[in-house]
Amino acid sequence: MHAVVVTQPGGPEVLTYCEVDKPVVKPGWSLIKVRGFGINHSEVFTREGLSPTVHFPRILGIEVVGEIADSTLPEQLPVGQTVLSFMGEMGRDYDGSYAEYVLLPNDQIYPVQTTLTWAELAAIPETxxxxxxxxxxxxxxxxxxxxxxxxxxxxxxxxxxxxxxxxxxxxxxxxxxxxxxxxxxxxxxxxxxxxxxxxxxxxxxxxxxxxxxxxxxxxxxxxxxxxxxxxxxxxxxxxxxxxxxxxxxxxxxxxxxxxxSFYSGDVDRQVLQALLDLIATKKVDMAPTQVFSLPEVAAAHRQIESTHGFGKLVVVI
The missing domain is CATH 3.40.50.720 (NAD(P)-binding Rossmann-like Domain)
Structure with a gap:
C-alpha cells in the first residue's frame, strides 16, 4: 500500500510518500480502508520530534474515517461498515492513518451512520x-x-x-x-x-x-x-x-x-452519533477549508503551520 512515513524528526520534508507493507489483522484488531483524515497540530509536534514517546520510523495520523476492510469482530464491525477512529495511541505507539489502510484495536473503532461525504466526515473526528x-x-x-x-x-x-x-x-x-x-x-x-x-x-x-x-x-x-x-x-x-x-x-x-475542560480521548459512542445526527438535522456545513490527496500530506503540514491557516484541513483518498 502507499503511505506517508516519517523516518526522522524534522520539517514537512521528512513526510515521505512511499510503498510499505499492508497491515495484516491480528486478534482484537481490525483493518480499515482509509477514506480520509484530518491534519492536526499534534501531528506537527510529533513530526518535529516533540513527542518523546514516539519512535521513528512511524506513519503519523491520530484520526481516520473509512470502511472496515478485514474484521476480527464481524458482528459489530462487519466488512464495509463506515467507521471513525481517533486518539488512543494511533500514529504514536503504532502506525496511524497517513496510509491507504490502518490497523486499529477494535475498542477504538466507532461504527457510525451518516450520509456525509468523505471530505465532510474527515473534518469531524478529533475536531x-x-x-x-x-x-x-x-x-x-x-x-x-x-x-x-x-x-x-x-x-x-x-x-x-x-x-x-x-x-x-x-x-x-x-x-x-x-x-x-x-x-x-x-x-x-x-x-x-x-x-x-x-x-x-x-x-x-x-x-x-x-x-x-x-x-x-x-x-x-x-x-x-x-x-x-x-x-x-x-x-x-x-x-x-x-x-x-x-x-x-x-x-x-x-x-x-x-x-x-474537555478531553477527546474519552469517546462516548452515543455522543459521537448525536453529533452526526445534529449535523444532519440542522444541516451544519462541515465542508473542510481545503482538501489534499495522500501524496500532498507534506503540503498540508506546511499549510497548517503557515500564518494563512484557517479551519480544518483534510486528506481524502
Missing part, C-alpha cells in the same frame, strides 16, 4: 468531537454570549458552526491574531471579531461562556471576563503552554463562575 464535547460542557443555552479564543483553528471554526445549531440566538465572538481573517470568521457564522489572540481581552468585554482554545496561556485572563454563573472551558493548547502556573483557584476563579 468535531472536541468542539461538540466542549460546548456540551459549557452548557450552552439560548441567547448566550459565547467567546471562542483561537477561533480560526479547526476546532474554533467547527465550534462556531455547532454553537448556532445547538442553541437559539447564540452570539458568537471570536478572537484572531490577524485582522485579515475577520471576513473568513464572519463567513462561518462569527458575529463579532476581536483582534488580539493571546493578548488580554478588553476590560469591558464579558461573556456567558468562553471556549478557550489557547489554553493555559490565557485561561486566567478568560476567567476574569465571565458574567455571573459563567463558564470557561480550557480545551486546547494553541498557546504552546501545557500547564497552569501559579494558579490559586480562590483568587483566579471569580465567585459563582466555573472552570472546566
Amino acid at each position: 468535531g468531537y472536541t468542539a461538540y464535547g466542549a460546548l456540551l460542557g459549557l452548557r450552552l443555552q439560548a441567547h448566550d454570549q459565547l467567546l471562542i479564543r483561537g477561533g480560526t483553528s479547526g476546532v474554533g471554526v467547527t465550534a462556531t458552526k455547532l454553537a448556532h445549531a445547538m442553541a437559539a440566538d447564540v452570539t458568537v465572538t471570536s478572537t484572531t491574531r490577524r485582522v485579515g481573517k475577520s471576513d473568513q470568521l464572519k463567513a462561518v457564522g462569527v458575529d463579532e471579531v476581536l483582534v488580539g489572540g493571546e493578548d488580554p481581552l478588553p476590560e469591558t468585554a464579558h461573556f456567558d461562556k468562553i471556549l478557550d482554545l489557547i489554553g493555559p496561556k490565557t485561561v486566567k485572563d478568560s476567567l476574569q471576563h465571565l458574567k455571573p454563573n459563567g463558564i470557561v472551558s480550557s480545551t486546547g493548547e494553541l498557546g504552546g503552554q501545557w500547564n497552569l502556573e501559579d494558579f490559586e483557584p480562590i483568587a483566579a476563579i471569580p465567585n459563582n463562575c466555573y472552570l472546566t
Whole structure:
C-alpha cells in the first residue's frame, strides 16, 4: 500500500510518500480502508520530534474515517461498515492513518451512520468531537454570549458552526491574531471579531461562556471576563503552554463562575452519533477549508503551520 512515513524528526520534508507493507489483522484488531483524515497540530509536534514517546520510523495520523476492510469482530464491525477512529495511541505507539489502510484495536473503532461525504466526515473526528464535547460542557443555552479564543483553528471554526445549531440566538465572538481573517470568521457564522489572540481581552468585554482554545496561556485572563454563573472551558493548547502556573483557584476563579475542560480521548459512542445526527438535522456545513490527496500530506503540514491557516484541513483518498 502507499503511505506517508516519517523516518526522522524534522520539517514537512521528512513526510515521505512511499510503498510499505499492508497491515495484516491480528486478534482484537481490525483493518480499515482509509477514506480520509484530518491534519492536526499534534501531528506537527510529533513530526518535529516533540513527542518523546514516539519512535521513528512511524506513519503519523491520530484520526481516520473509512470502511472496515478485514474484521476480527464481524458482528459489530462487519466488512464495509463506515467507521471513525481517533486518539488512543494511533500514529504514536503504532502506525496511524497517513496510509491507504490502518490497523486499529477494535475498542477504538466507532461504527457510525451518516450520509456525509468523505471530505465532510474527515473534518469531524478529533475536531468535531472536541468542539461538540466542549460546548456540551459549557452548557450552552439560548441567547448566550459565547467567546471562542483561537477561533480560526479547526476546532474554533467547527465550534462556531455547532454553537448556532445547538442553541437559539447564540452570539458568537471570536478572537484572531490577524485582522485579515475577520471576513473568513464572519463567513462561518462569527458575529463579532476581536483582534488580539493571546493578548488580554478588553476590560469591558464579558461573556456567558468562553471556549478557550489557547489554553493555559490565557485561561486566567478568560476567567476574569465571565458574567455571573459563567463558564470557561480550557480545551486546547494553541498557546504552546501545557500547564497552569501559579494558579490559586480562590483568587483566579471569580465567585459563582466555573472552570472546566474537555478531553477527546474519552469517546462516548452515543455522543459521537448525536453529533452526526445534529449535523444532519440542522444541516451544519462541515465542508473542510481545503482538501489534499495522500501524496500532498507534506503540503498540508506546511499549510497548517503557515500564518494563512484557517479551519480544518483534510486528506481524502
